[in-house]
């Protein structure tokens with residue numbers, strides 16, 4: 001047999017490569033072409049007016065980024081409107097900042113003014129690049145989460161209606177990041193002033209539902225202070241809470257909705273101050289609670305708004321240029337902070353959980 005002319009056997013067909021569906025997509029594919037070309041090679045940037053950043057690359061390319069405030073939770077109509085503006089007045093590319101402002105990039109100075117005019121005409125204020133109150137970030141709340149104790153986006157709407165001037169004016173000593181969180185355990189981040197839900201009573205258990213709805217071992221494992229035990233109630237398998245141990249964190253409610261912790265009277269709001277994520281000019285800092293037990297009072301949350309304004313305007317008057325909220329408090333000290341803001345230091349601001357000795361010793365309030 002002449003093997004030299006025989007057809008080689010076919011290699012088995014390769015299985016098609018499966019899409020990788022986890023992780024963040026590569027951002028390079030979405031960048032404005034000039035940002036991609038000059039990535040990491042910028043010579044300097046300046047700020048020709050509030051809301052506009054001008055970047056100059058070593059190659060000589062220039063890019064103007066125009067920043068506008070949005071309502072954060074956007075309907076499809078608003079998203080389409082912003083995309084149309086990007087196509088008609090910018091160069092088809094946008095990006096979002098960590099505080100949900102939108103930025104449009106253009107490569108010529110003469111495109112900036114018409115873009116600003118259009119954005120302002122459509123109700124998107126062009127600001128937010130200087131020392132102002134940021135757009136307030138909020139957690140997802142009733143929109144698409146299963147455990148919120150308040151409508152965090154509603155608190156944002158009420159506050160931004162009152163603080164829109166401070167968003168536009170850029171007259172703060174430094175950036176002021178505000179945030180709201182609709183439960184006290186999950187996705188709220190650090191902020192200069194944060195509004196956070198605070199449960200003040202242990203969950204109430206509907207024993208008729210627990211056996212049908214909850215996977216009891218998961219719920220028991222979920223409690224950070226081991227306050228939940230399996231129990232037999234009225235002949236049905238259920239759970240019980242050692243209320244002396246419970247720290248009212250709300251972690252048992254997500255896996256077991258019959259352990260209801262939200263309560264119109266006992267679910268409150270607390271204000272925390274002095275958090276910072278960035279490394280700019282100083283280390284990141286953790287927030288500390290300065291007001292507890294404010295009523296969860298929709299639709300305008302006036303009690304929350306009053307405290308936020310008090311803290312904000314005292315900071316504005318008293319802080320030195322470029323001091324963030326945490327720097328200001330660090331300089332004047334906590335007793336002076338309470339004195340100047342007119343807030344009252346109460347026992348509810350002290351972390352009195354028995355495992356909290358380590359936290360207490362790290363606190364500015366008190367030391368053992």
Ligand code: SF4
Pocket residue numbers: 139140141145146147148149181182183184185186187188
């Ligand atoms: S803060 Fe809590 S309740 Fe609000 S969206 Fe995040 S996990 Fe859900």
Ligand code: SF4
Pocket residue numbers: 202203222223224225226227228241245246247248249250251252253261
């Ligand atoms: S609220 Fe928190 S501390 Fe209390 S029982 Fe539930 S998980 Fe445990």
